[in-house]
Amino acid sequence: MSKLKWHTAGEKFFETGVEKAVLFPMDKNGAYKEGIAWHGVTAVNESPSGAEVSKIYADNINYLNIRSAEDFKATIEAYTYPKEFEKCEGVEEIIQGVKVAAQNRMPFGLAYRTRIGNDIDAEVGYKIHIIYNASAAPSARNNNTVNENVEAAKFSWELSTTPVNVEGKKPTAHIIIDSRKVDTEDLAAIENILYGSDSANSKIILPDEFKTIMTKAAAKPNLGVTE
Numbered sequence: 001m002s003k004l005k006w007h008t009a010g011e012k013f014f015e016t017g018v019e020k021a022v023l024f025p026m027d028k029n030g031a032y033k034e035g036i037a038w039h040g041v042t043a044v045n046e047s048p049s050g051a052e053v054s055k056i057y058a059d060n061i062n063y064l065n066i067r068s069a070e071d072f073k074a075t076i077e078a079y080t081y082p083k084e085f086e087k088c089e090g091v092e093e094i095i096q097g098v099k100v101a102a103q104n105r106m107p108f109g110l111a112y113r114t115r116i117g118n119d120i121d122a123e124v125g126y127k128i129h130i131i132y133n134a135s136a137a138p139s140a141r142n143n144n145t146v147n148e149n150v151e152a153a154k155f156s157w158e159l160s161t162t163p164v165n166v167e168g169k170k171p172t173a174h175i176i177i178d179s180r181k182v183d184t185e186d187l188a189a190i191e192n193i194l195y196g197s198d199s200a201n202s203k204i205i206l207p208d209e210f211k212t213i214m215t216k217a218a219a220k221p222n223l224g225v226t227e
Contacts, residue, residue, distance in 0.1 A: 012118050014118070016114070017114060018043060019112070019114075020195070021037075021041040021044070021078075022110070022111040025087065032204045034196075034203055035111070035204065038078070038085070041078045043076070044074055044076055045074060050070040051067050051069075053066070054067075072161045073158070074131065075156060075157065075159065076136075078155050079153075080155070088136050090102055090103045090105045090138070105136060107133055107134060107162075108135075109130065110131040111128060111204070116178075116179075116180065127178050128179070131161060131173060132174075133162040133163070133173055134160070136157040137160065139156050141155065167207075175205075175210075183216035186213070186214040186217055193213065
């Protein structure tokens with residue numbers, strides 16, 4: 001037996017930042033297109049909802065608690081966006097240089113990275129996040145006059161999602177890969193697919209594809225798993 005300890009050096013972890021955002025637009029058949037680098041992203045604010053408790057009473061007591069399904073939502077903030085994202089926010093070109101708004105919004109996937117640090121090292125690792133089947137809701141945009149305090153306009157989109165199937169687990173719209181717990185060769189294989197390589201374009205990875213991509217983890221089923 002061992003006594004619990006707090007404030008141990010190297011165990012004060014935190015997450016910060018957002019980087020390496022990648023947009024994966026969908027085509028009309030529901031298939032993801034190749035990834036596109038998204039510059040200027042300043043925030044991806046995750047806001048899951050649902051999982052609310054419904055109380056069931058019997059024998060004059062709280063007999064059972066049942067939770068509702070959970071939905072993954074998020075908000076993207078950015079100074080700019082790829083031209084391919086215009087269809088995702090319902091903007092389409094009718095003739096060169098002329099675009100119309102309020103059109104059908106194309107679903108998309110999104111990948112981004114957050115950093116992990118601790119009290120010793122500000123960059124001990126990172127997490128790669130993948131969002132599936134996202135849809136962007138209309139958002140307000142403020143166009144202000146230029147004055148002595150010039151500020152770049154910032155765009156914002158609220159995202160709702162539809163979960164995808166995961167073998168052996170509940171459907172989800174959000175996958176997280178922790179660089180500290182994944183074999184380095186497996187991690188390189190994942191990033192070569194997500195970010196592209198000299199021999200292949202960037203593409204999204206669906207949840208059930210990780211088992212075939214991560215050959216080192218497949219050889220060691222408990223690699224990186226903690227209970």
